[in-house]
Amino acid sequence: MAFWSVREELSQFNRLRRSYYELFRDELDQFMLDYALIQSYQQFAERKLPYPFIEKRELKPRARIPGIEYECQKTFLVIFVEDVIPAIHKKYIRFFDVNRPTKTNLLESKALPLPEKFDRTHKYLDSVHFYDFMNVLLPVDYALLIQRDPSSHVSNRYSLTHYHVRIDWPIADAAEDLAQNLRYISKDLYEKGDKYAELVQRKLFEYYGMPFMIGGRRTAAMVAAQYLKRIPCIATVYAGSSESRALFRISERGVSKAALMRFTNDEIRQMAENQKMPLRSFRKNYVVADKGRDNVCIFQASYAYTAHSRPPEDNKLREINPDVNWLTVGAEHLLPKPGVKKYPPINLNLIYT
Numbered sequence: 001m002a003f004w005s006v007r008e009e010l011s012q013f014n015r016l017r018r019s020y021y022e023l024f025r026d027e028l029d030q031f032m033l034d035y036a037l038i039q040s041y042q043q044f045a046e047r048k049l050p051y052p053f054i055e056k057r058e059l060k061p062r063a064r065i066p067g068i069e070y071e072c073q074k075t076f077l078v079i080f081v082e083d084v085i086p087a088i089h090k091k092y093i094r095f096f097d098v099n100r101p102t103k104t105n106l107l108e109s110k111a112l113p114l115p116e117k118f119d120r121t122h123k124y125l126d127s128v129h130f131y132d133f134m135n136v137l138l139p140v141d142y143a144l145l146i147q148r149d150p151s152s153h154v155s156n157r158y159s160l161t162h163y164h165v166r167i168d169w170p171i172a173d174a175a176e177d178l179a180q181n182l183r184y185i186s187k188d189l190y191e192k193g194d195k196y197a198e199l200v201q202r203k204l205f206e207y208y209g210m211p212f213m214i215g216g217r218r219t220a221a222m223v224a225a226q227y228l229k230r231i232p233c234i235a236t237v238y239a240g241s242s243e244s245r246a247l248f249r250i251s252e253r254g255v256s257k258a259a260l261m262r263f264t265n266d267e268i269r270q271m272a273e274n275q276k277m278p279l280r281s282f283r284k285n286y287v288v289a290d291k292g293r294d295n296v297c298i299f300q301a302s303y304a305y306t307a308h309s310r311p312p313e314d315n316k317l318r319e320i321n322p323d324v325n326w327l328t329v330g331a332e333h334l335l336p337k338p339g340v341k342k343y344p345p346i347n348l349n350l351i352y353t
Contacts, residue, residue: 032238034339085145146159167223178204234252256300258301
């Protein structure tokens with residue numbers, strides 16, 4: 001059973017809120033793709049460094065990602081909630097008055113280059129300066145929190161309510177919560193012994209498409225996504241790390257990864273022909289960088305949950321089989337460049353070819 005209500009179960013008021021949320025999320029998706037991938041690529045180019053393109057094997061479920069950190073790769077963590085996180089959750093999602101994006105708080109953070117024409121309305125998603133404001137705050141450690149602003153006189157107005165937000169829920173608690181929901185344990189993480197508890201925690205990482213033993217923002221994103229299931233609304237978590245070179249997106253639809261990949265001129269020509277699209281139009285709308293023989297595009301893999309990572313139909317307790325996959329590749333797409341509105345994602349089977 002879903003922890004959030006589908007559209008047909010919502011009141012007319014909350015359906016309108018869901019519509020606003022999804023419209024804003026569509027725009028935020030585009031911004032995050034540009035920030036995470038294209039701006040990172042540009043930073044490598046400015047320093048005349050070769051870009052470390054992701055390999056196809058790194059997009060497979062349970063894949064191991066090389067543990068190399070790249071300074072030019074942008075890192076971030078953004079949490080976008082459909083409603084408001086109640087104050088009772090501040091114990092684990094750490095947002096307080098001291099990290100509200102007020103002018104006073106921002107001036108005290110000397111690491112932040114506050115815009116000269118700063119205005120408190122910049123924090124609202126419907127502000128024309130919102131994404132400029134995001135660019136200022138994204139390099140800050142920890143997470144940015146975007147949610148409905150209950151103090152606003154405008155219904156369903158969203159704003160960046162907090163920065164420097166820490167996720168302090170233990171990984172063991174997140175694993176226990178997931179395993180209870182999937183009926184692999186009844187009450188306690190260690191009820192079947194230490195080895196089983198370690199296996200449950202490994203499967204938590206697999207459930208969110210993360211390699212085991214990673215740290216930093218990706219782990220925080222995973223834990224935040226699991227914790228936010230306590231709130232009866234949808235939420236979206238975006239994360240980028242210097243190791244993965246990818247944009248992780250976790251929502252009610254599941255997990256996806258977007259990354260830059262290279263394609264030859266012949267491959268680009270073939271894709272354009274398959275779409276019955278002029279080559280010039282294809283390059284204009286899908287190729288983010290042209291490097292002679294190589295064309296850089298955005299590829300996205302979306303993952304689906306197997307029967308082992310969904311609650312059993314009979315709701316009976318069961319044992320974890322460590323050898324079976326909890327994720328499978330659900331969809332593969334070549335994405336249009338951020339900001340392109342006319343052209344859709346293109347189905348492209350790539351990972352297992």
